[in-house]
Amino acid sequence: MTITNDLAVFAGGAGGxxxxxxxxxxxxxxxxxxxxxxxxxASTTGTDVYTVDRWSYYTTQTSKFTIQQNAGSVTPPxxxxxxxxxxxxxxxxxxxxxxxxxxxxxxxxxxxxxNFGTTNAKTITVSFWAYSSLTGTFTGSxxxxxxxxxxxxxFTFSISSANTWTYITVTIPGDTTTFSYNTTNxxxxxxxxxxxxxxxxxxxxxxxxxxxxxxxxxxxxxVATNGAKxxxxxxxxxxxxxxxxxxxxxxxxxxxxxxxYYSAGFVDYLTTYGAGSxxxxxxxxxxxxxxxxxPTLTSSNVTYRNNSSGLSLTVGSNPTSFQPTWNxxxxxxxxxxxxxxxxxxx
Amino acid sequence: xxxxAQYFAYNGTNVSIKVDIxxxxxxxxxxxxxxxxxxxxxxxxxxxLTIAPAS
Numbered sequence: 001m002t003i004t005n006d007l008a009v010f011a012g013g014a015g016g017x018x019x020x021x022x023x024x025x026x027x028x029x030x031x032x033x034x035x036x037x038x039x040x041x042a043s044t045t046g047t048d049v050y051t052v053d054r055w056s057y058y059t060t061q062t063s064k065f066t067i068q069q070n071a072g073s074v075t076p077p078x079x080x081x082x083x084x085x086x087x088x089x090x091x092x093x094x095x096x097x098x099x100x101x102x103x104x105x106x107x108x109x110x111x112x113x114x115n116f117g118t119t120n121a122k123t124i125t126v127s128f129w130a131y132s133s134l135t136g137t138f139t140g141s142x143x144x145x146x147x148x149x150x151x152x153x154x155f156t157f158s159i160s161s162a163n164t165w166t167y168i169t170v171t172i173p174g175d176t177t178t179f180s181y182n183t184t185n186x187x188x189x190x191x192x193x194x195x196x197x198x199x200x201x202x203x204x205x206x207x208x209x210x211x212x213x214x215x216x217x218x219x220x221x222x223v224a225t226n227g228a229k230x231x232x233x234x235x236x237x238x239x240x241x242x243x244x245x246x247x248x249x250x251x252x253x254x255x256x257x258x259x260x261y262y263s264a265g266f267v268d269y270l271t272t273y274g275a276g277s278x279x280x281x282x283x284x285x286x287x288x289x290x291x292x293x294x295p296t297l298t299s300s301n302v303t304y305r306n307n308s309s310g311l312s313l314t315v316g317s318n319p320t321s322f323q324p325t326w327n328x329x330x331x332x333x334x335x336x337x338x339x340x341x342x343x344x345x346x
Numbered sequence: 347x348x349x350x351a352q353y354f355a356y357n358g359t360n361v362s363i364k365v366d367i368x369x370x371x372x373x374x375x376x377x378x379x380x381x382x383x384x385x386x387x388x389x390x391x392x393x394x395l396t397i398a399p400a401s
Binding site: 043044045046047185186292293294295296297298299300312313314315325343344345346 | 362370
């Protein structure tokens with residue numbers, strides 16, 4: 001009889017409350033607004049590649065991985081319908097300065113109560129399902145920042161059976177070293193999965209350290225094997241020293257949480273009158289939810305009517321809406337249709 | 347990768363940076379909390395990117 005344990009699970013663990021135990025968003029990889037299930041790769045270095053919502057990939061080398069929701073079409077673990085797959089495109093041995101990592105930044109507001117950087121820092125537990133064509137020891141890390149410098153905690157986990165989903169739990173003590181972790185709308189904590197990194201980013205596992213580290217020496221670098229797979233889903237980061245079942249949230253709610261960082265839409269035949277440059281449109285277009293901060297805007301599939309050109313998207317000082325403008329060459333009405341996207345990623 | 351950066355003005359005031367991000371034309375607000383703006387300003391500080399004046 002384990003009434004105490006069952007009640008702890010029912011109550012949502014040490015995080016308190018039955019909902020929002022999981023500080024990660026889209027931990028079950030359901031939502032893929034940008035790519036809609038298509039494969040992505042890194043054609044450049046030094047900028048984040050966005051995969052399924054809220055999950056990114058960073059690399060110092062181009063074209064080393066393809067990343068895709070449900071890559072390889074394997075059966076997800078019970079209770080899940082999606083996963084995020086990283087597939088190595090070649091056999092590459094990282095040099096000392098290399099870094100290839102999949103990660104999610106958690107906004108500072110959503111980890112402020114962890115009290116990291118103080119003597120009251122709370123213990124957290126990370127849990128997830130992992131699947132790989134390789135076996136052995138793998139690494140991940142938790143990284144925090146004050147905006148200019150980093151703290152990190154590298155952890156190891158083991159996959160003993162190839163091509164089999166393995167449930168992993170890792171308990172991490174809170175960081176009690178004095179450090180000003182971001183607790184507002186900037187980067188708070190990042191959960192990272194190492195895919196391949198050089199010695200500059202390797203340290204000792206199991207303790208908090210200054211700077212940003214992602215692995216240890218002598219473990220699996222997935223990038224070193226051509227065709228190697230690393231798939232993950234059901235990723236949860238919660239307060240407490242025990243993992244609770246993955247928090248399945250309603251799809252609409254999870255989508256709204258994602259849209260704080262990325263949203264997209266289509267505007268059909270927006271109309272204005274009068275000629276001129278940067279002619280004002282009929283009104284601002286609102287984002288589905290208030291975004292984390294003023295977003296970067298892009299447009300695509302732009303179609304004009306009546307001698308128009310030069311669509312520009314401007315956003316004011318608030319992260320709630322944007323204003324399309326375009327050049328109207330002749331008098332009378334002018335129309336434009338376009339897809340838009342807004343990114344306020346961390 | 348950020349290329350072809352130019353300030354974009356509306357009613358005579360710079361309101362964003364028009365820039366290609368990995369080849370896609372984008373409008374980055376002048377917001378110090380925007381990640382693209384942070385990245386662009388780092389490149390400018392390191393003389394790796396120049397932002398042209400608004401046309």
